[in-house]
Amino acid sequence: MSDLLIVDSVTKSYAFGGLFGRGTFKAVDNVSFTLEAARPEIFTIVGESGSGKTTLARMILNLIAPTSGTIRFRGTDLNAIRGSRARMDFMRHVQPIFQNPFEVFNPLKKVDHYLFMTARRFAGASKTAEVEAHADAALQKVGLSLAEVKGRFPHELSGGQLQRTAIARALIPGPSLLVADEPVSMVDASLRMSIVNLFRTLRDDLRVSIIYITHDLATAYYISDRIIIMQKGVVVESGPARQVLDNPQHPYSILLKESVLSPETIGEGILGLARHTGEGPPEASAEGGAATRTLAQPRSS
Ligand code: ADP
Ligand code: MG
Numbered sequence: 001m002s003d004l005l006i007v008d009s010v011t012k013s014y015a016f017g018g019l020f021g022r023g024t025f026k027a028v029d030n031v032s033f034t035l036e037a038a039r040p041e042i043f044t045i046v047g048e049s050g051s052g053k054t055t056l057a058r059m060i061l062n063l064i065a066p067t068s069g070t071i072r073f074r075g076t077d078l079n080a081i082r083g084s085r086a087r088m089d090f091m092r093h094v095q096p097i098f099q100n101p102f103e104v105f106n107p108l109k110k111v112d113h114y115l116f117m118t119a120r121r122f123a124g125a126s127k128t129a130e131v132e133a134h135a136d137a138a139l140q141k142v143g144l145s146l147a148e149v150k151g152r153f154p155h156e157l158s159g160g161q162l163q164r165t166a167i168a169r170a171l172i173p174g175p176s177l178l179v180a181d182e183p184v185s186m187v188d189a190s191l192r193m194s195i196v197n198l199f200r201t202l203r204d205d206l207r208v209s210i211i212y213i214t215h216d217l218a219t220a221y222y223i224s225d226r227i228i229i230m231q232k233g234v235v236v237e238s239g240p241a242r243q244v245l246d247n248p249q250h251p252y253s254i255l256l257k258e259s260v261l262s263p264e265t266i267g268e269g270i271l272g273l274a275r276h277t278g279e280g281p282p283e284a285s286a287e288g289g290a291a292t293r294t295l296a297q298p299r300s301s
Contacts, residue, residue: 003072004037004176004209005060010069012055012233027055029233030069035177037074040207042199044220044241047230048256053213056230057181060211061096062087073177092122095170097180101162105154111162112150114169115139122173138168141206142198160191167198171206178202181213192216196223217260221245229253239293249295 012028029052035043045053058064059071062078071078073094081090098104105111112135119125119134136146142164154162163183170178180199184192196219202208214220220227224241229252237250248254 002037002074003034004074005035006070006072007031007033007056007060008070008072010056010059010066010071012052012059012064013067026233028052028059028066031056031228031230031233031235032069033228033235033238035209035211037176040176040203040209041225042203042210042212042223044212044214044224044227045230046214046217046220046227046256048215050232051230052233053230054181055233057096057179057211057213061094061179062090088122092173093175094177094179095173095175097163097167097170097178097183099182100186101159101166102154102186104166105162107154109153110150111152111154111157111165112146115146115149115165115172118169118172134172135168138171139165141171141202142168143194144168158191159187160195163187163195164198167195167202171202171208175208177209177211179211179213182215183212184214184216184219192219193222199223217245217257229256234296236296237294243293 010028010031011026013024013026015022015024017023031052033043035041045056047053055064059066059078062071062081065079073090076090078090081087105114115135115138116131119131123134125131125134132146135149139145139149144161144164148161149157149165157165163186167178167183178199184195187195196212199210199212200223203210212220212224221241226239227241227244228235228238229244229248229250230236231252237244237248237253244253245257248257
């Protein structure tokens with residue numbers, strides 16, 4: 001069985017301090033998990049602000065290097081990727097989706113510019129018709145079309161449309177992994193489900209694996225195959241998403257769930273969400289259940 005991504009004992013330390021003392025703290029502390037190439041999945045990283053999610057995402061995207069530990073994508077240590085060709089090849093396969101699409105797209109540039117540029121760089125398209133065909137095909141995959149987007153500036157699209165356009169852009173190179181860092185937190189609540197449902201479609205139809213980073217337990221519950229819960233850089237609990245979220249074991253996970261699904265909100269939470277979309281939560285996959293569930297020792301401090 002070949003692995004798509006291996007995150008092995010990865011730690012990222014930062015220095016802190018000044019006048020009153022110095023030291024290092026671990027933004028990400030000894031995190032390990034593996035995604036298999038043959039089984040695309042939505043792998044969710046949950047944790048409150050500051051728990052190390054973005055730092056981990058940036059290491060997986062090879063934007064920053066771990067202090068210790070290794071990350072391998074399709075067998076290649078990210079640390080060993082040198083030269084523009086190898087970098088391009090990595091970027092072709094691993095694409096980011098960011099939180100705020102209005103920050104990703106320059107407000108003074110038409111959004112089609114990004115799609116066309118990516119088609120030229122990564123899809124080998126050069127003629128206008130070819131470039132437009134690539135852009136249109138990618139937009140169709142996210143429920144849009146080039147006709148709807150062409151010639152428009154970012155502010156002429158809704159947040160949901162713009163995030164879909166960002167996802168379309170990420171699909172043009174034909175990636176096998178998307179790393180989506182809080183992709184729906186800037187999107188209207190009413191549109192969130194349509195974006196996360198899109199991730200499921202991409203997983204099932206395009207066989208793309210998705211690392212979905214969120215602090216939103218409701219969407220995490222709804223679309224994830226597996227989940228890890230992070231607190232202060234440490235994975236405190238991991239396993240099949242519904243098992244973990246239905247019955248969290250670690251005190252932090254329990255707290256996280258209680259804070260979201262308080263008695264007042266529980267009816268409107270996961271169940272309300274399912275009602276809204278007219279769909280129930282996904283059936284727990286038998287395969288997903290094969291993953292072992294693990295729990296970190298509660299921290300004493
Ligand atoms: P999250 O995405 O879960 O909110 P982050 O990964 O952004 O968490 O941050 C984790 C911790 O690491 C935070 O305490 C943050 O302040 C710290 N951190 C992130 N990047 C840096 C950096 N470049 N230098 C110093 N500290 C950082
Ligand atoms: Mg973050």
